[in-house]
Amino acid sequence: MEAKYKGIDVSKWQGDIxxxxxxxxxxxxxxxxxxxxxxxxxxxxxxxxxxxxxxxNGILVGAYHYSYAKTVSDAEKEAEYFLSLISGKSFEFPVAFDIEDNSQKNLSREEISNIVEAFCGRTEKAGYFVSVYANLWWLNNKISDRVKERYDIWLAQWADTPSYGGKYGMWQYTSSGKTGGITGNTDMDLAFKDYPNIMRANGLNGFSKGAAESTDNVKSGAFPPRRSVALCNTPLFSSAYSKAPSARKSGTYYIYDGIEINGRYRITSSASFALKKPIGKNVTGFVNADDIR
Known part of the structure; x- marks a missing residue:
């Protein structure tokens, strides 16, 4: 499989990033x-x-919850708590249920599978795209085929090449990666699905349905939110897919959200408007990436 995005997963243990x-x-x-x-x-x-x-800084995000659940009731309560933590936010990547704790290891495959289904079912019902994070051993020994077929899988296997035989959308391939901005080791991941398009097209993870005009060509761009943009009689488009410009603009503008759609970026008239909702009220329009200076 060809990776579409490269990423990391982090918690408080990475300190101030x-x-x-x-x-x-x-x-x-x-x-x-x-x-x-x-x-x-x-x-x-x-x-x-x-x-x-x-x-x-224009980085696409997902969220995950680390589980200690030993019963279906525990899992349902964890889901409610998780939903309270992510409420009001939007995620271009999945929200994930992380099941791997040693305290759960003696539970049967059926018990673990029921726990996963309880958490994921409740979270999915609330309008989220849910993934299940587990390592190779857990996937092969503790999670049923019905769960692996029903939910997106985030595979944890620290290897040059994964040996897991099932389907998965993300792969955590090392726990000892290095990246700028973080002191020490970092978990590194690859994503094989175009999750941002899935979320926007289907109105999941805090996005309204059809948040992007098309499900094609949406990606994390090279220009972060609030970056200043000098325009000089530059074509301005009303959408990412408009064929003809609606106006021409000159002066200083700012990148709105850092998301590149069909080779264009949203701009706004003030850095303070970047990322603010509603989009229609705070965005001036779209400009071609080639016109950004």
């Missing part, structure tokens, strides 16, 4: 730990900052 440097190192997406367990106070203390700063 310099997301500008992460972006400059070529990272395109980040899976952020939102929390663990089912009780208030088990939020990842870096989640809010990581979400804000990753988005600010």
């Amino acid at each position: 310099n997301w500008e440097k992460v972006r400059a190192s070529g990272v395109e997406f980040a899976m952020l730990r939102a929390g663990f367990g089912r009780c208030q106070g088990q939020n990842d203390t870096s989640f809010e900052r990581n979400y804000r700063e990753a988005k600010k």
Whole structure:
């Protein structure tokens, strides 16, 4: 399979991340730990900052929850807690259920599968695209085929080439990667699906349905949000797919969200408007990437 995006997954254990440097190192997406367990106070203390700063620097994001659930009831409570942590946010990548804790290892395959289904079912019902994170041993020994066929899989196998025989959308291939902006080792990932298009086209993970005019050619761009753009009689388009410009603009504008759609970027008239909703109120229009100076 050919990787479409390269990324990392992080939590509070990576400390205060310099997301500008992460972006400059070529990272395109980040899976952020939102929390663990089912009780208030088990939020990842870096989640809010990581979400804000990753988005600010044009990095596509997903979120994950580390599970300690031993029963279906525990899993349902974990799902409710996770949903409270991610409420009001938008994720271009999946929200994932991380099941791997040693305290769960003695549970049967059926018990583990029921736990996964309980968490994922509740989260999916709330409008999210859910993935299941597990390592090779767990996938082969603890998770049923019905679960692996039903849900997207985020495979953890630290190897040059994965040996897992099933389907998967993401692969965590090392825990000892290095990237700018993070001190120490980092989990590194590859994504093989065009998740941002899936979310926008289907109105999942906090996006309204059809948030992009088309499901083609949407990617994390080279220009981060709030970057200044000098325009000089530059063609301005009303959408990413308009054939003719609606106007021409001169002066200083700013990249709105850092997302490249069909070779164009949204711009806004003030850096303070970048990433603000609603889009229609805060975006001036689209300009071609080739016209950005």
